[in-house]
Amino acid sequence: DQQVKQNSPSLSVQEGRISILNCDYTNSMFDYFLWYKKYPAEGPTFLISISSIKDKNEDGRFTVFLNKSAKHLSLHIVPSQPGDSAVYFCAAFSSFSGTYKYIFGTGTRLKVLA
Amino acid sequence: DGGITQSPKYLFRKEGQNVTLSCEQNLNHDAMYWYRQDPGQGLRLIYYSQIVNDFQKGDIAEGYSVSREKKESFPLTVTSAQKNPTAFYLCASSIGGTGTVNYGYTFGSGTRLTVV
Numbered sequence: 001d002q003q004v005k006q007n008s009p010s011l012s013v014q015e016g017r018i019s020i021l022n023c024d025y026t027n028s029m030f031d032y033f034l035w036y037k038k039y040p041a042e043g044p045t046f047l048i049s050i051s052s053i054k055d056k057n058e059d060g061r062f063t064v065f066l067n068k069s070a071k072h073l074s075l076h077i078v079p080s081q082p083g084d085s086a087v088y089f090c091a092a093f094s095s096f097s098g099t100y101k102y103i104f105g106t107g108t109r110l111k112v113l114a
Numbered sequence: 115d116g117g118i119t120q121s122p123k124y125l126f127r128k129e130g131q132n133v134t135l136s137c138e139q140n141l142n143h144d145a146m147y148w149y150r151q152d153p154g155q156g157l158r159l160i161y162y163s164q165i166v167n168d169f170q171k172g173d174i175a176e177g178y179s180v181s182r183e184k185k186e187s188f189p190l191t192v193t194s195a196q197k198n199p200t201a202f203y204l205c206a207s208s209i210g211g212t213g214t215v216n217y218g219y220t221f222g223s224g225t226r227l228t229v230v
Contacts, residue, residue, distance in 0.1 A: 009154060032215045043204055043221030044157075089157060093215045099164065100214045101147065106156030
């Protein structure tokens with residue numbers, strides 16, 4: 001059962017436009033979320049985070065929005081650049097039963113067209 | 115310079131052989147994790163360890179084994195029981211416990227395993 005879902009496996013956007021990547025989760029107990037960026041043949045790197053007590057967090061060109069009632073978060077990249085082309089994973093923090101780990105979505109491959 | 119190192123970067127295995135993937139970190143992190151990435155499957159958790167000498171199965175542990183004898187090291191063995199081992203394997207570490215929530219994971223650069 002996939003607790004964190006990224007329903008769009010891929011997305012193409014023109015350079016300079018906005019990229020919107022979406023993530024849905026099923027468990028209302030998740031209270032912290034991260035976005036990771038991954039280039040081919042490399043490990044993911046941390047991009048931006050958001051706590052469930054907030055509905056928005058911004059860092060430069062990257063903004064994450066959280067809608068707790070809909071159990072939905074999104075990552076906005078404005079303006080999109082060719083170097084943003086990568087796979088993006090959202091992750092939700094789980095602290096059930098004394099274990100502490102992040103649960104990852106399946107990823108969305110973003111391609112920014114020059 | 116602290117980080118997490120996976121070796122080798124590329125590994126070829128003959129069918130029926132066991133192979134061990136190395137993961138070492140010098141971040142003084144308590145928790146370590148192994149993930150497998152396949153096209154369209156995202157990151158699937160194989161095993162994780164929250165503290166030395168302790169580890170738990172993740173979602174796809176069958177055909178894999180791990181050990182955590184030292185804080186710095188969390189090697190993954192892909193056994194011959196793993197029927198489809200060709201994949202990209204990622205190791206990660208975190209502070210552990212509730213500290214994990216704020217700092218997330220640090221990932222290694224991965225090992226690509228191919229069965230020949």
